[in-house]
Amino acid sequence: MKRPSPSILLTAAALVGMATALPAAAQFAKPEDAIKYRQSAMFLQAQHMGRIGAMVNGRVPFDAKSVAENAEVLAAVTKLPFSAFIDGTDKGTTRAKPEIWAEKDKFMAGATKLQEEVAKLNAAAKTGNPEQVKAAFGAVGQTCKGCHDSYQKPL
Numbered sequence: 001m002k003r004p005s006p007s008i009l010l011t012a013a014a015l016v017g018m019a020t021a022l023p024a025a026a027q028f029a030k031p032e033d034a035i036k037y038r039q040s041a042m043f044l045q046a047q048h049m050g051r052i053g054a055m056v057n058g059r060v061p062f063d064a065k066s067v068a069e070n071a072e073v074l075a076a077v078t079k080l081p082f083s084a085f086i087d088g089t090d091k092g093t094t095r096a097k098p099e100i101w102a103e104k105d106k107f108m109a110g111a112t113k114l115q116e117e118v119a120k121l122n123a124a125a126k127t128g129n130p131e132q133v134k135a136a137f138g139a140v141g142q143t144c145k146g147c148h149d150s151y152q153k154p155l
Helices: 006-019 031-056 064-077 104-127 130-151
Strands: none
Touching: 031 064, 031 130, 064 104, 064 130, 104 130
């Protein structure tokens, strides 16, 4: 199966990203739509983190081009899920804890921190240096973990 090119993925992410410029309530017809949207965005993040992680951790050979492509997509998709944590989406099929809405500013600061760390990973990936990528990847992972520990219910 042929993988879509990074430019196609980035174009798709950009189109979705433009939708985030709309007021959050206008984006989703039902709370379930917002939940599905953010879960899909988080799934994409996990997929691209997993691909980079496999190379960083030596499970597959390091491929600088692949790391750079995945980091670029990750930089786009980390901007997507956070507009979908709107009122009324704390119930239903979701692992989101109520603390997200009780600590909205802190939660959104975590989203900003994630985007900053992913931007650093993206820059490191462009160098092709495995050690720089590994360090930046670790920082992204710790940022993800911090948010998940505080705001995500266990499986």
